Amino acid sequence: MIKSRSRLALALYALMAVLCIPFLFPTWWMITSSFKPVSEIFAFPPTLLPRQFVTDAYGRVFELQPFARQYFNSLYIAVAVTTGTLAFSSLAGYAFARIRFPGANLLFMLVLTGLLIPSEVTIVPLFQMFLDVGAVNTHWPLILVPMLGAPSALQTFIMRQFFSGLPHELEDAARIDGLGRFAIYHRIALPLAKPALAAVGIFTFLYSWNLYLEPIVFLSSPDKFTLPQALTQFVDAYGGPMWNIQLAAASLTAIPVLVVFVIAQKQFIEGLAYTGLKG
Amino acid sequence: MASVSIASVNKSFGSHPVIKDVSVEIADGEFVILVGPSGCGKSTLLRIIAGLETINSGTLAIGDRRVNDVEPKDRDIAMVFQNYALYPHMTVAANMAFSLVQRGVAKAEVERHVHEAAAILEIEPLLSRYPKQLSGGQRQRVAMGRAIVRNPKVFLFDEPLSNLDAKLRVQMRGEIKALHHRLATTMIYVTHDQIEAMTMADRIVVLRDGKVEQIGSPLDLYDHPVNLFVAGFLGSNGMAFFRGNYRDGQFVSSDGLKLPFATRGDLEGRDVVCGVRPDDFILTDDGVDATVDVLEPTGSETQMLARWGSQKFTSLFRGRLTAPPGSSVRLGIAPGRAHVFDAESGLRLDGQPPCHA
Numbered sequence: 353m354i355k356s357r358s359r360l361a362l363a364l365y366a367l368m369a370v371l372c373i374p375f376l377f378p379t380w381w382m383i384t385s386s387f388k389p390v391s392e393i394f395a396f397p398p399t400l401l402p403r404q405f406v407t408d409a410y411g412r413v414f415e416l417q418p419f420a421r422q423y424f425n426s427l428y429i430a431v432a433v434t435t436g437t438l439a440f441s442s443l444a445g446y447a448f449a450r451i452r453f454p455g456a457n458l459l460f461m462l463v464l465t466g467l468l469i470p471s472e473v474t475i476v477p478l479f480q481m482f483l484d485v486g487a488v489n490t491h492w493p494l495i496l497v498p499m500l501g502a503p504s505a506l507q508t509f510i511m512r513q514f515f516s517g518l519p520h521e522l523e524d525a526a527r528i529d530g531l532g533r534f535a536i537y538h539r540i541a542l543p544l545a546k547p548a549l550a551a552v553g554i555f556t557f558l559y560s561w562n563l564y565l566e567p568i569v570f571l572s573s574p575d576k577f578t579l580p581q582a583l584t585q586f587v588d589a590y591g592g593p594m595w596n597i598q599l600a601a602a603s604l605t606a607i608p609v610l611v612v613f614v615i616a617q618k619q620f621i622e623g624l625a626y627t628g629l630k631g
Numbered sequence: 632m633a634s635v636s637i638a639s640v641n642k643s644f645g646s647h648p649v650i651k652d653v654s655v656e657i658a659d660g661e662f663v664i665l666v667g668p669s670g671c672g673k674s675t676l677l678r679i680i681a682g683l684e685t686i687n688s689g690t691l692a693i694g695d696r697r698v699n700d701v702e703p704k705d706r707d708i709a710m711v712f713q714n715y716a717l718y719p720h721m722t723v724a725a726n727m728a729f730s731l732v733q734r735g736v737a738k739a740e741v742e743r744h745v746h747e748a749a750a751i752l753e754i755e756p757l758l759s760r761y762p763k764q765l766s767g768g769q770r771q772r773v774a775m776g777r778a779i780v781r782n783p784k785v786f787l788f789d790e791p792l793s794n795l796d797a798k799l800r801v802q803m804r805g806e807i808k809a810l811h812h813r814l815a816t817t818m819i820y821v822t823h824d825q826i827e828a829m830t831m832a833d834r835i836v837v838l839r840d841g842k843v844e845q846i847g848s849p850l851d852l853y854d855h856p857v858n859l860f861v862a863g864f865l866g867s868n869g870m871a872f873f874r875g876n877y878r879d880g881q882f883v884s885s886d887g888l889k890l891p892f893a894t895r896g897d898l899e900g901r902d903v904v905c906g907v908r909p910d911d912f913i914l915t916d917d918g919v920d921a922t923v924d925v926l927e928p929t930g931s932e933t934q935m936l937a938r939w940g941s942q943k944f945t946s947l948f949r950g951r952l953t954a955p956p957g958s959s960v961r962l963g964i965a966p967g968r969a970h971v972f973d974a975e976s977g978l979r980l981d982g983q984p985p986c987h988a
Contacts, residue, residue, distance in 0.1 A: 519716065521715075522716050524678075527703045528683075528730070530704035
């Protein structure tokens with residue numbers, strides 16, 4: 353009995369190990385290849401570890417482009433978008449969850465339809481609008497659109513779900529204790545919403561960090577570029593990729609994402625639960 | 632401390648009326664319990680007193696002050712909620728201190744109040760804990776502590792014991808009553824549990840469908856229910872009811888059995904419902920044969936489920952009894968303890984004025 357169970361467990365682990373390969377291999381290949389000379393990257397048979405360990409590619413990343421500046425761009429845009437989205441989505445989510453006003457449901461449906469519109473559809477009119485106000489080739493579109501536009505609809509939804517689940521009695525108690533509407537939001541609801549805020553924060557940070565279409569549409573000077581866009585620029589004179597340099601840049605780009613994932617795995621999964629998608 | 636006056640209050644949610652012309656006068660220091668089945672509007676009435684719900688018409692006064700449009704925080708009330716409603720992100724001490732800090736009371740003063748209240752409720756060792764680290768009974772006590780700290784004119788309790796297990800409920804019942812005795816503050820308490828109402832209240836307000844059915848002391852209501860609803864609602868074993876009518880001054884059940892109720896010449900030919908509390912049945916040779924269905928001895932008492940004709944009822948006797956199921960016993964009714972109600976309106980028919988206090 354016990355033996356067959358442990359055998360089953362062993363088989364399951366083996367299966368999972370095999371299933372891991374397609375997920376882990378690209379990351380492994382990206383990191384190890386960034387330390388290989390170009391000739392070795394495509395050597396056959398391929399090498400799991402670099403036979404010749406070189407770090408030149410990492411230096412070249414910063415020579416070919418203002419990569420540090422681009423790194424900073426991505427970072428500060430993501431932080432601004434995250435901060436702003438947390439503020440707006442928690443305020444809007446709280447309002448939709450708790451304030452009864454005429455047309456609230458209709459308005460909420462309208463917000464949710466934002467989820468259905470792909471950003472490719474709106475990018476041309478948005479470009480026109482930002483061109484009219486002279487904000488093309490600045491970071492404003494990349495900060496304002498996710499924060500106030502359709503991408504924050506999902507975050508508002510998550511926050512609303514969370515606030516809807518808070519007991520009404522807590523707010524009644526707070527009212528008797530003398531808190532007004534905003535104070536209830538700020539001093540009672542918000543501190544209790546930490547897990548939801550963490551989830552929204554992580555989602556938003558990753559969204560902004562990985563944004564690709566918007567930067568290539570709105571930005572044209574290399575010192576304004578964000579990382580996903582900069583990665584595509586490591587090409588030789590004929591437009592072919594400079595593999596080892598590009599992979600080094602990609603490895604550097606992935607670091608914050610990996611760090612965020614490792615630190616906040618739990619919140620990330622809880623966040624998925626708040627969307628009501630749990631089984 | 633203050634009286635509470637509820638005068639002709641009406642409240643609707645949309646087009647649905649939930650409180651219909653309710654008037655209750657609550658004296659200073661009184662312990663009044665609002666009781667009724669779920670959906671009767673008792674919690675809404677409490678929330679109206681707290682200021683958490685507005686009213687459509689009528690007047691609400693606490694002390695001499697009309698408070699219809701006064702914010703909850705300015706009504707000088709404290710409320711204890713069914714789910715305790717402790718702020719989960721604050722310690723017990725912070726929970727208790729919150730309203731005072733909010734009002735800008737000096738820190739030393741706040742601490743003194745918190746410790747006083749904690750001492751009364753014996754929760755001093757819990758002050759630095761968080762609500763999630765407490766048991767249900769402890770949370771309830773903290774919720775009461777939070778109310779005491781405010782030193783309010785009126786305490787409001789919204790089904791505070793319904794989340795506790797039976798044993799703890801009995802214990803907390805005693806503690807709340809003792810607290811009332813100690814503080815002598817007006818208390819208004821909502822429950823659907825008629826035992827809580829009977830054991831704790833100075834006066835009970837029975838509500839049904841948003842209307843007051845009867846107001847009176849627990850024993851008044853027990854002895855003189857104004858209608859079938861109140862009669863059936865109060866009392867732990869439920870009143871036994873018999874349908875029938877009066878013929879030749881005697882009550883005849885719908886099965887045609889002459890039952891041992893007092894003669895009433897004034898009700899000749901009228902369809903009535905006669906009610907008897909289980910403990911008002913007596914064993915007597917002058918009684919009427921009843922068929923025993925089940926006998927449930929509990930030691931000090933014996934409960935007997937029996938039938939007169941097709942009408943089943945529960946009776947309760949002190950001491951012990953032997954009567955095998957299927958056998959018959961002669962049962963009568965203690966003199967003056969029967970209740971007669973009109974079958975159609977459900978109103979009491981004994982000529983005594985209902986005790987609306």
